[in-house]
Amino acid sequence: MKILIVEDNQELQSAIKDSLEKEHYVVETASDFDSAMDKLSIYQYDCILLDIMLPHGSGLDILDELKKNGKSENTIIISAKDSLDDKLKGLELGADDYLTKPFHLAELNARIKAVLRRNKLEGKNTIEIANVSLDINERLVKINDQVITLNRKEFDILNYFMLNKNRLVTRTGLAEHVWGDNIDQMDNFDFIYYQIKNLRKKLQETNAAIEIQAVYGVGYKLIVS
Structure with missing residues (x-):
């Protein structure tokens, strides 16, 4: 799962990031309005933690843009502003929760x-x-009620595929989701091939009734075999 923290307080931002990484989330951060909008225009996130008071703009304006683009789901407002108006405005714009x-x-x-x-x-x-x-x-992953052993990345990959059953998953989209911004430093996608190869082998060896199919030149798709 991939989470974006939009928070200008560096101490709080770091504390949240460390806490979420311990929960095995992929975490990215933005410290102001402009950097948040840049990331949101490029990447997809499973959850957005959004401060209202930001340098150069308002978190509510970000939420408004997300709503216009159909992306406001899974957003939690985290703000020191405890006014009822701000809370209602955020929820009206599509935020799922509000934490003061x-x-x-x-x-x-x-x-x-x-x-x-x-x-x-x-x-x-x-x-x-x-x-x-x-x-x-x-x-935990069970096949025919038997637990199989997956490493952290294999679990995250399978989780992402199962949430997107029968949908085309591009290599870039998968890499961004599981590895975050670090993929920008990668020369190729060999690290993805290696993890998927091992995951496929484990699914086959345990007679899983699902299969990760390669879509030539594009990515992968999980289907029921």
């Missing part, structure tokens, strides 16, 4: 998980396709 500073990082983590479950899985903690079950909270 100061807050406990454990509460923020719980809010993020609740938003992702509600919007992606309709309140469920697991994704089930054919004989494969993936538990997001426990980071």
Whole structure:
């Protein structure tokens, strides 16, 4: 899961980033209005943590732009402004939740998980396709009720494919989602091929009824085999 933190307080931004990375999220940051808009115009995020008071602009203006482009889902406003008007305005513009500073990082983590479950899985903690079950909270994958061992990236890749069953997943989109901005430093996609090769092998060896198919020259697609 990929999260963008839009927060100008560097100390708070770093604390949130460290906390979310411990939960195995891919985390990116923006410290002002312009950098946030740049990232949102290029990348897709599973959740956006959005401060209202930003240098050079307002988080509510960002939310307004997201709504116009149909991207305002999975947004949590994090702001010191505790006025009812701001809260209502944010929710009207499509924010899923509103958390007032100061807050406990454990509460923020719980809010993020609740938003992702509600919007992606309709309140469920697991994704089930054919004989494969993936538990997001426990980071467990079962095939025919037997647990299989995946490394962190293999789990994240399978999670992304299962959330996008039968949809074309491009190599670039997958890399951005699982590895974040670090892909800009990569010369090629060999690191993706390696992880997917190992994941495919594990699915085949355990008789999974799903298959990750290569779409020549473009990317991959998960189907029920």
